[in-house]
Amino acid sequence: MPGTAPPAPAAVEVVTQVVYYLSLSVPLGMGLTVGAFAMPGGPVSRGVRSLGIPAAVLVVLGLVLHLRATTHVTGLALVQSLALALAACGLVAMRWTNSRALARGVAAVALAAAVLPVIRCSIPIWAESPPMHSRQCT
16 A cells, blocks of 8 residues: 655755754764864864864854754753854864863763753653754654
């Protein structure tokens, strides 16, 4: 019995989701690289830190697109947006500071912003609130 296919998402929705997930993963990767894996002041650390400004611009773009795509701005959406803004500020600071603690903080904030929707779905009272983005709690 053939069924109907769901409608294809609009290109804007796809681009918004791609930039959103990149804005979560890039600061996490940069923070882990500088904060845990690379030698302080080494060539890998310097190379990753030199990408701090472009990465911060990507995070801010993801933040703006995320807020524009959100139909209902809830308290959790604001907390996640604050975490993304803090990660962007940390990326800018990482550009000029050779601090492993700062890099670990950027990674921790990006991780918190990434898992916030999952935590939202696991707590019953939050699961009833409107979603922060297209991911629904099931």
